[in-house]
Amino acid sequence: MQTPGKEEKLVVDKLHIAFNGRTVLDGLSFTVRAGELVAFLGANGSGKSTTLRAVAGLLDHDGGNIEVCGVADAAERNHRADAAMVFQKIHLVPRRSVLDNVCAGALARMSTWQSMHPLFFPASIRQEAMEALERVGLADRAAEPAGKLSGGQQQRVAIARALCQRAEVLLADEPVSALDPQAAEQVMTLLSDLAHTEGLAVAAVLHQPDLAFRYADRLIGLKHGKLVLDEPASTAASDAVLDLYNPQEKA
């Protein structure tokens, strides 16, 4: 796959995180560029989610630097909301309409008064949310309660919400793990299009190496909290990927 943009949207340098004195991320350094889909692979507990959560500002880190769209300061990063996260467990408000759920992506940049009355999203935001729903192929479902959509459709609504946030970096933590194979392909196609057509920087934790090889531009592999693989998907050896899941060796 071609990577149209070279701009580094996410730069992580020597990231270190410990929980209760136990190191779970040990000096991770990597970048994700505009227009690139990077898959994060590794065994359970290797530190993939912790990495994405730290980048999203949901966790503090003990050492190293995280830069999103050129901003390293954590408070400033959270305020700008340039990075949006979607999860395996989809956090939509099931009784609210699909459109309202997508509009919620814009809350961070609405005035305090407006954000206290989110039932009344301004017309401009509703228009932007409709455009985001068109991009994920669900504009015709805008008026329905979000809880009535299938898991795969709800995941696409969550991605539309991230688009409505105007995120330039999309962090997806196991976005297809709960989906059937066809819905998983749809969501992976969407993530790939957002990177390759819209120029987003997309980082996705995947538990399916085959999807990673097929859709990602680059594979990053973690083992025991260390980055042990960072290669284009087109040249990465499948043995090296399989080895990420070998519990015997400590990297």
Ligand SMILES: Nc1ncnc2c1ncn2[C@@H]1O[C@H](COP(=O)(O)OP(=O)(O)OP(=O)(O)O)[C@@H](O)[C@H]1O
């Ligand atoms: N809040 C926390 N407090 C203490 N330990 C944590 C916390 N969050 C994660 N950990 C530990 O950090 C390590 C890495 O967890 P993480 O969830 O990042 O792994 P993962 O690679 O995403 O795993 P999985 O594939 O199972 O989702 C694990 O040993 C986990 O138990």
